[in-house]
Amino acid sequence: MSAAAVEIRVGLGSCGVASGGEPVRDALEQAARRLGARNAVKSVGCNGMCYREPMVEVVGRDGRVTLYGNVRPETAAGIVRRHLRRRRWFQRDDDPAGDPPPNFAKQKRIVLENCGEIDPLNLDDYLARDGYRALALCRAERTPEQVIAAISDSGLRGRGGAGFPTSRKWAMGRAQADPVKYVICNGDEGDPGAFMDRLVLESDPHRVLEGLAIAAYAVGASEAYLYIRAEYPLAVERVRVAIRQAADRGLLGGLPTEVREGAGAFVCGEETALIQSLEGKRGMPKLRPPYPVERGFRGHPTVINNVETLATVPWIIRHGPGAYAALGTPASPGTKVFSLAGKINRGGLIEVAMGITIREVVEVIGGGIRNGRRFKAVQLGGPSGGCIPAWLADTPIDYEALAQTGTIMGSGGLVVLDDRDCMVDIARFFLKFTQVESCGKCTFCRIGTKRMLEILERLCAGQGRAGDLEKLETLADHVSRASLCGLGQTAPNPVLTTLRYFRDEYEAHLHERRCPAGRCPALIRYRVTDDCIGCTLCAQACPVGAIAYKPYEKHAVDDALCTRCDMCRQACQDDAIEVL
Amino acid sequence: MSARRGAWIAGSVAALCVVMLFADYIVAARRKTKDDAIITAARLARKKRDNAVAWVLIGAGVAFVSCAKRIGGSKPPGPPRDVRESGRLKAGCSQDWLPNAGFVDDAVARLGRSKEAAIPLLQAIQGHYHYLPDEALRRVCELTEITPAEIAGTSSFYARFRRSPVGKHVVRVCHGTACHVSGARQITDELRRYLAIPEGADTDPARMFTLDEVACLGCCSLAPVLMVDGHPAGKLTPATACEALRESA
DSSP states (O other), X not given: OOGGGOEEEXXXXXXXXXXXXXXXXXXXXXXXXXXXXXXXXXXXXXXXXXXXXXXXXXXXXXXXEEEEOSOOHXXXXXXXXXXHXXXXXXXXXXXXXXXXXXOOTTOOOSTTTTTTTSOTTOHHHHHHTTTTHHHHHHHHHOOHHHHHHHHHHHTOBOTTTTOOBHXXXXXXXXXXXXXXXXXXXXXXXXXXXXXXXXXXXXXXXXXXXXHHHHHHHHHTOSXXXXXXXXXXXXXXXXXXXXXXXXXXXXXXXXXXXXEEEOOSOGGGGSHHHXXXXXXXXXOXXXXXXXXXXXXXXXXXXXXXXXXXXXXXXHHHHHHOHHHHHTSBOXXXXXXXXXEEEESBSSOEEEEEETTOBHHIIIIIISOSBGGGOOEEEEEESGGGXXXXXXXXXXXXXXXXXXXXXXXXXXXXXXXXXXXXXXXHHHHHHHHHHHHHHOOSOSHIIIIIHHHHXXXXXXXXXXXXXXXXXXXXXXXXXHHHHSOSSHHHHHTTHHHHHHHHHOHHHHHHHHHSOOOTTSOOGGGXXXXXXTTOOOOOHHHHHOTTOOBOOOTTSOOOBOTTXXXXXXXXXXXXXXXXXXXX | OHHHHHHHHHHHHHHHHHHHHHHHHHHHHHOOOOOHHHHHHHHHHHHHHHHHHHHXXXXXXXXXXXXXXXXXXXXXXXXXXXXXXXXXOOOSSOOXXXXXXXXXXXXXXXXXXXXXXXXXXXXXXXXXXXXXXXXHHHHHHHHSSOOHHHHHHHHHHSTTOOSSOOOSEEEEEEOXXXXXXXXXXXXXXXXXXXXXXXXXXXXXXXXOEEEEEESOOSOGGGOSOEEETTEEEOSOOHHHHHHHHHHHO
16 A cells, blocks of 8 residues: 555644644645655645644544644654554654544534545545535436425524524525526624634535535526625635636536625624625615515525535535434424634534533533633623523523523524633623624614613623613613614623523622622732742733732732733742632 | 836936046045145136036936836835824825825726725725725725715725724734633733833834734634734733734734
8 A cells, every 4th residue: 555545634724724733734744755755745624623723633544543633843743754654663752642533423514524624625625525416416407496395304494593494595585586696605704702604614615615506506596605704814715716616617507606705894794784795885784674585685686695504505415305304303403513612621613413402512522611610601692692501501402492591593603601701791792792893773773782881891890880780671672672683683682691690790790899700800809828939920920010029928919000910810830819 | 117217327327426526536635736726726627527517416316216206116105194093085185195006996997896896995905005095095986986985984884994004013813702701801901011002092103013903813712812914823821922923023
């Protein structure tokens, strides 16, 4: 067997690059070239295990997968030697040992099936994995109505957040008499804390294009667009290359496909605002009806689907709707991709069948809370979602069960919080976000969120007034009822859910002027305990000179100078600085 | 290119004049004559000659500068410092400082003249100048169907567009949810302190770094994250964040 049969995959999504993946790839390539295996190293996307980046995965001659996490350029040569050298007895002791292969037992990977395994910029890689077969199948053997029926049987619901049945949207688009129709892929993933669309677009762009082309075929669209946010330069670049590759081989069947970049407005994830943005205007949502499927982009029927929805479509066509419907729960079939982030050990992207509980996601797949702290809550659905407390962690993940807790599935951002996170601060954070991102069209969204934010900032500063919590609830009700689009309607959700589940924290801020989690700067003080050994690390770390430099003595924090930046506590090796 | 040739000729003439003046001076300094009268006459002659050469030098200098200016693509003159943050376009006559003004024309030719091209055009202009100069926006309005009101509206709506010049490097500090709970605030505060950025501003006095707080960079599992000129860095502490800046500067 030749040495070229070994495949060394290095993950180069944005997270891989951020962790220093490029020098690792160069080192791997250099080492491989020296051993005469020119093409052994392959740049792939991310397989979702972002916490281990930069990561190298080696598929050996026997097909066995070995995984190396946190690779540095210095250790890269050892990996190559270990797998490419034929004379095994010649192995050196300092060659790094592999970690166990990725454990995806709890996951069901449909959207992510190729992520981290194929080179996103190599069309042949995608074709070798049945790529574009679903599209060919649709074009050759199925009428558009049959395609829509298949999606309908699979029960696929829009993965952008609202969960609208995809087949109904397509059927409505199909039914329009207008000869000019558009399909748009919504890649404006503005939700802070979510990155599944970025990862799919970066790691498997052809899959999204295939889904988009199938949608265009089903709807009868004449043009296709991908609207991707500008904060994802790598995704934009890779999709552009993928479109060119697919068009050169004639795979898109002459469907004009174009990428448009967003310009940094969260509200443009909303369908009507997205259309406004594509038309070059301010991204302000419009009254519906008319829905975009009736009158959308340039006044023509427009079907807009999320990246993840479209990436699921080819799998459904290839494996049949029954296989997809068999996954998940009856009301929410299939799988959902979640981005795990926050205070969790194994952050990254996961794909699970619907119906799995939050606890399984956090504790089994995510590996529990970082630094052995206590699991407090998960924030789901970003600024439109809410917080689910740890005592409700056995809630199954499906659209209906989550709606009962007051949150939403959202696009799938799942941020785990521990006991050091203040829920009032989290609510303030999200409200600040929606307040800034509000387009300003509806008065309640524009001014109501501002008033709510003022109350929350008052609470965090320890200046809450009697009746603030009740006023917060009234305003929340008004904002959600008097706003036009999803942004305003759901903006109060983070506040409402934290008020519902963590009212005691709000009351501590209001009545006792105390932050139970020790987070709000105005309400905390730092104190050096008797464990201090006088090492002066804290004094060196303090950027404002609030800790006097006293070697071998117990240090003290000057409250008047202290800015509560937390650097001393992080610098202390003996945990001798506590938050009061 | 005639401007280039003119600059060469004028430059050569100027250089020749300088050489002549120097040579004259050195020769005069070396000449040792005892007769005062001869010295005076020689001096007068030299002065007259040098005056003529100096006039030629001035003329050649002017010709050189005006030719060299027309070549373009050389070091651009900086924009005026008083470009306002406000979304409004400044009214009034056109200031001709915009470097490489042909870029806007090329961008319009490439991206089209319809209203739909507004955002791609603004992105192209920002990509080129790193902000949106008033002159460029006015040129866009002249060339396309987009009205000044529309371009002012669009350019002020989106967070990515900025109307004031940036420092040499742009630092985007992520303030997404995961970064927020992992201490993005502390990192921003520390960077502001480290760069001595004044209250209310976003660029340091030396105009090296512009600090930008962005909603989410999508590298949540590496939180807290920042991006210096498009290069991401993750798992930061306030200390390593400053280090990431030092490396790029």
